[in-house]
Amino acid sequence: MLYIGVDLGTSAVKLLLMDGGGKIRNIVSKEYPLSFPHPGWSEQNPADWMRQTVEGIRELVQGFDAAQVAGIGCGGQMHGLVALDEHDNVLRPAILWNDGRTAEEVEYLNGVVGKQTLSRYTANIAFAGFTAPKLLWMKKHEPDLFAKISKIMLPKDYVNYMLTGVHCTDASDASGMLLFDVERRRWSREMLELCGLREEQMARVFESYEVVGTLKPEMAKALGLPETVKVCAGAGDNAAAAVGTGTVGEGACNISLGTSGTIFISSEKFGVDPNNALHAFAHADGSYHLMGCMLSAASCNKWWMDDIVGTVDYAAEQKPITDEKLGANHVFFLPYLMGERSPINDTDARGCFVGLTMDNTRADMTQAVLEGVAFGIRDCLEVARSLGVDVRRSRICGGGAKSPLWRKIIANVCGLTLERIESEEGPGYGGAILAAVACGEYASVADAAGKLVKVVGTVEPDPAIAARYDGQYRKFQKIYPALKDVFPALKDVFPALNG
DSSP states (O other), rough: OOEEEEEEEESSEEEEEEEEEEEEEEEEEEEEEESSTTTTOOOOHHHHHHHHHHHHHHHHHHHHSSGEEEHHHHEESSBBBBEOOSOOOOOOOEEOTTTOOOOHHHHHIIIIIIIIHHHHSSOOHHHHHHHSHHHHHHHHOHHHHHHOOEEEEEEHHHHHHHHHOOEEEHHHGGGTTTTTTTTEEEOOHHHHHHHHGGGGGBOOEEOOEEEEEEEOOHHHHHHHOOTOOEOOOOEHHHEEEEEEEETTTOOOOOEEESSSEEEEEEEEEEETTOOOOSEEEOTSSSSSEEEEEEEEHHHHHHIIIIIOOSSSSSHHTTTTGGGGTOOOOOOEEOOOTTTBOTOOOOOTOOEEOOOOOOOOOOOHHHHHHHHHHHHHHHHHHHHHTTOOOOOOEEEEEEGGGGGGGHHHHHHHTTEEEEEEESOOTTTTHHHHHHHHHHTHHHHHHHHHHHHOOEEEEEEOOOHHHHHHHHHHOOOOOOHHHHTTOOOOGGGGGOOOGGG
């Protein structure tokens, strides 16, 4: 049988066709626009997601026997607010994960309601990108539209609704709304009341690998697929990517170097960091995970190379950075180009180079950028270790992970053995695996991941380099606290980032 994986991203939907043995048979990508109606705002039209998904699936299955398609699984951008009226029409453009308009609402939730209260209700605190602050913003600034909300959905759940007619979500994606009781895997009645919502306005919660429905007749016709195709609940993009990299089971870890960066640690038991520096979310395999999310990761290197250095030859710029230079750089870089989420939760934080002298070279600054992201990942890893989580190995994926130098730096900064996998399709591959489980091709997510995800290379930390980086990391840890009170004073200098 064949399975379709959907990766509903911020700039494009990427679709893949996987056979029952895990082989990727075809890949199609379709872009859609991103809107910034005001400084710091970020919105999209859900109709664009649906149109490109339909066109993409039709293109994806061309040349294949459509009757062999058994299931569809979707991984998607998290936290976005899709508000539907009583006729299931979209009330306003979706407010996305990287939208920064909710500073006042976040301050109210964390400062007035209180972080401890939020953590007790949802296992998390408020962040600007989460869904609950967006709803409070809408309630205050668009009260007429807020009053018309009949259903609240997340981006990939809207796609699933359009495919099946079922208002659904999954536990992993719901975890990022600040409306979900993660430990009990149900909507938090306290948070719904606090936001002026009713439980009937929320979608039904499924596990990621559960079937939510089959294709509506008109949708099956539009896609050129049988009406019997099963659609599973799918997962938030990070949980779907974790499935796609085989990051399931106790203590399994994945580091993703995409536009943003994440460290994802799977756990069979529910646990919360007392300081809420890491997110505590449900996992797509039915368990839980801790996750640290950096807002800028590979995007830091892209900014440095494309906009500052002015080159697309990243490998050539990294070539002068040899082993003896690792852990011996006197230049440091704070990777907070868009503020930062984990572990500091500071929207005012900004990127900067520290330690420059007249003898520094461009290569020193390139190295500092790569190291700054690695140190940020270690910041998150250290929080997990402080909770007693023993992580010694990690999968690594994302565009930045294609750099051998960056993989070596991260392995030594974090003291981890890094494993590269055969397929780097992340959320899309994870979505297809979830669909295969939903259709009975595999007994469980762990069973499927264990059989389908293959390691093709490892990077071991070098004791001497790792020791040098331990010293460097201690220096890095001092920089942000020293500058923390300076950043708010710069807000007027960066109006585009502050709304």
